[in-house]
Amino acid sequence: xxxxxxxxxxxxxxxxxxxxxxxxxxxxxxxxxxxxxxxxxxxxxxxxxxxxxxxxxxxxxxxxxxxxxxxxxxxxxxxxxxxxxxxxxxxxxxxxxxxxxxxxxxxxxxxxxxxxxxxxxxxxxxxxxxxxxxxxxxxxxxxxxxxxxxxxxxxxxxxxxxxxxxxxxxxxxxxxxxxxxxxxxx
Numbered sequence: 001x002x003x004x005x006x007x008x009x010x011x012x013x014x015x016x017x018x019x020x021x022x023x024x025x026x027x028x029x030x031x032x033x034x035x036x037x038x039x040x041x042x043x044x045x046x047x048x049x050x051x052x053x054x055x056x057x058x059x060x061x062x063x064x065x066x067x068x069x070x071x072x073x074x075x076x077x078x079x080x081x082x083x084x085x086x087x088x089x090x091x092x093x094x095x096x097x098x099x100x101x102x103x104x105x106x107x108x109x110x111x112x113x114x115x116x117x118x119x120x121x122x123x124x125x126x127x128x129x130x131x132x133x134x135x136x137x138x139x140x141x142x143x144x145x146x147x148x149x150x151x152x153x154x155x156x157x158x159x160x161x162x163x164x165x166x167x168x169x170x171x172x173x174x175x176x177x178x179x180x181x182x183x184x185x186x
Contacts, residue, residue: 003183004085004115004122005040006108006135009051011127011149012172013037013073020055023065024072030148036176038082043180046115049073049087050107050124050134057093066091086111103130105138112138123183125175129157132165142166142183144175 010016013033021027037047049070055061061069066089074084088107090100100106112119123142124135127149135143145151145158145165155168167178 002117002121003045003141004111004117005045005047005179006050006111006122006124006140007037007047007172008102008124008126008128008131009049009073011151012125012131012146013049016127016149020058020060021069022055022061024068027069027072029076030171032171032173034077034080034082036082036171036173037077037084038080039173039176040179041082045179046085047083048085048111049089050102050111050131051087051089052102052130053089053091054093054101056091057096063091086114102126102128103133103137105134108134108138108140123179125172125179127151127154129154129161129163132158132163136163142179144169144178146171146175148172 015028015030040047053066070087077084088111092098092101119139120141122140124140125144126132127146132143132145143165144167145154147170169175
């Protein structure tokens with residue numbers, strides 16, 4: 001069984017914004033993130049995006065615009081030699097009471113069901129405490145935190161809860177290097 005690497009989007013792959021990423025023009029890759037995904041792809045890992053996108057539920061972005069943003073992401077990753085296997089996103093506002101908004105594990109659980117995979121053969125990479133908590137709740141084998149985005153704040157938040165990520169690195173590229181050194185896809 002292959003290993004799946006779940007990635008958060010904003011703050012991990014692309015630069016985050018307190019005003020949300022509302023257009024494809026506002027989407028900017030964090031340096032070396034497309035190359036990181038390409039590195040994972042070349043080493044036999046499937047990459048699935050797991051991302052909260054409440055801008056839809058807040059009526060700031062239409063599903064069509066979000067699809068265009070995802071297309072820009074997938075194109076940039078493909079140009080670097082990588083591949084995004086699938087994208088699972090929560091469109092709900094924070095107060096909607098859904099089960100798919102991280103830190104709840106609904107998105108990962110849906111991906112696990114869709115691909116008939118063992119969560120023990122998956123890893124979660126994020127920049128926030130909610131990403132790591134989501135991975136832990138879903139049973140991911142490893143949970144990695146990156147300093148880009150909200151990562152520096154997340155370290156303290158997680159420590160206050162007694163949670164230590166399996167890896168903490170400066171960016172997705174460093175996390176990808178750690179993954180290929182420490183996890184062997186089957």
